[in-house]
Amino acid sequence: MNIGEAATRSGVSAKMIRYYESIGLIDAPARTAAQYRVYADDDVHTLRFVRRARDLGFSLEETRELIALWRDRSRASADVKKLAMAHVRDLEAKAAELKAMADTLRHLAAHCHGDHRPDCPILADFAAQAPTQGKA
Amino acid sequence: MNIGEAATRSGVSAKMIRYYESIGLIDAPARTAAQYRVYADDDVHTLRFVRRARDLGFSLEETRELIALWRDRSRASADVKKLAMAHVRDLEAKAAELKAMADTLRHLAAHCHGDHRPDCPILADFAAQAPTQGKA
DNA sequence: CCTTGACCTTCCCATGATGGGAAGCCCCAT
DNA sequence: ATGGGGCTTCCCATCATGGGAAGGTCAAGG
Numbered sequence: 001m002n003i004g005e006a007a008t009r010s011g012v013s014a015k016m017i018r019y020y021e022s023i024g025l026i027d028a029p030a031r032t033a034a035q036y037r038v039y040a041d042d043d044v045h046t047l048r049f050v051r052r053a054r055d056l057g058f059s060l061e062e063t064r065e066l067i068a069l070w071r072d073r074s075r076a077s078a079d080v081k082k083l084a085m086a087h088v089r090d091l092e093a094k095a096a097e098l099k100a101m102a103d104t105l106r107h108l109a110a111h112c113h114g115d116h117r118p119d120c121p122i123l124a125d126f127a128a129q130a131p132t133q134g135k136a
Numbered sequence: 137m138n139i140g141e142a143a144t145r146s147g148v149s150a151k152m153i154r155y156y157e158s159i160g161l162i163d164a165p166a167r168t169a170a171q172y173r174v175y176a177d178d179d180v181h182t183l184r185f186v187r188r189a190r191d192l193g194f195s196l197e198e199t200r201e202l203i204a205l206w207r208d209r210s211r212a213s214a215d216v217k218k219l220a221m222a223h224v225r226d227l228e229a230k231a232a233e234l235k236a237m238a239d240t241l242r243h244l245a246a247h248c249h250g251d252h253r254p255d256c257p258i259l260a261d262f263a264a265q266a267p268t269q270g271k272a
Numbered sequence: 273c274c275t276t277g278a279c280c281t282t283c284c285c286a287t288g289a290t291g292g293g294a295a296g297c298c299c300c301a302t
Numbered sequence: 303a304t305g306g307g308g309c310t311t312c313c314c315a316t317c318a319t320g321g322g323a324a325g326g327t328c329a330a331g332g
Contacts, residue, residue, distance in 0.1 A: 004279065014280090015320065034327055036280055045263065052262045057237045060318075070259045081250035084241055084258050091238035098231035101193045102224045109224065114217035122220050123206045126188045127181065140308065150309090151291065170298055172309055196289075 006039040010047035017047065025050065025064055057091055142175040146183030153183065161186065161200055193227055 007014040018037075020026045026046055029037045049070065053063040065083060069075050111121040143150040154173075156162045162182055166174045185206065189199040201219060205211050247257040 049262045076252045077256035078250045080256045081248045084245045088238050091234045095231045095234035098227045102227035109220045112217045114214045116212045120213035120216045126185045
């Protein structure tokens with residue numbers, strides 16, 4: 001099949017498929033005489049694997065490692081689990097960070113009248129002195 | 137003061153100060169005869185405002201709007217609150233998304249032995265068919 | 273057989289925010 | 303006057319993705 005069909009079937013855009021090939025994340029497929037890339041079902045399978053890893057927030061480099069582990073029949077499941085759990089901690093840390101920002105802002109907004117008056121604790125906070133340390 | 141001191145005092149790197157100036161987020165400061173940028177206390181104040189907005193996850197474009205609102209004494213606090221709450225929802229949505237990924241992965245990892253054996257439900261899930269729809 | 277349109281190819285550019293580093297000038301203290 | 307640190311501009315890299323141009327290809331229908 002051509003790249004368009006592989007894209008549709010895998011959920012990875014043709015643009016990205018070419019890119020993944022260029023960085024060596026996936027193997028270069030065979031070509032027709034006219035240089036068209038030709039994919040097999042197994043390639044689509046790999047692309048879906050990549051898609052799933054990306055959807056779960058793994059970087060392309062991490063995805064590269066995951067593919068290697070996937071291909072390596074002799075790897076221990078502990079290796080995979082270790083990588084996965086490290087990523088879980090990353091994700092949770094980032095989520096917590098975003099949540100903290102949201103909470104701070106929500107708190108500031110709660111004290112903002114939100115009416116026609118100009119006074120606003122949100123901007124007042126932003127404009128307050130002290131970068132991080134206390135004491136200007 | 138020179139850009140280095142403004143950077144230290146505001147918590148914004150000299151590199152970023154120049155960048156913010158180049159995109160018109162902040163005003164171009166006066167220059168010495170030797171083209172050195174000269175900042176006043178008020179400029180540091182603005183830079184700290186930007187820093188705070190960035191720390192709370194606002195994009196530079198949103199920060200631009202916030203500065204405009206900050207400078208506009210006649211704006212209604214409702215305008216600020218609206219922008220802030222929209223951002224809070226953004227942050228919370230992103231946090232929830234990351235949390236969902238983490239939960240999914242944590243769940244998969246929970247079923248992974250994590251020992252010397254090669255079988256791993258994590259990779260098995262990644263390699264499973266079906267992109268998003270059910271049914272291959 | 274030729275046209276049309278959908279598909280493919282490569283190549284370059286843009287995003288958003290930031291950092292790194294080079295080449296060259298400037299300023300102050302010793 | 304010399305040295306070192308700070309300043310200037312300019313270009314490049316990151317990370318993952320999309321947009322689009324210019325040109326070749328293939329299949330279907332007239």
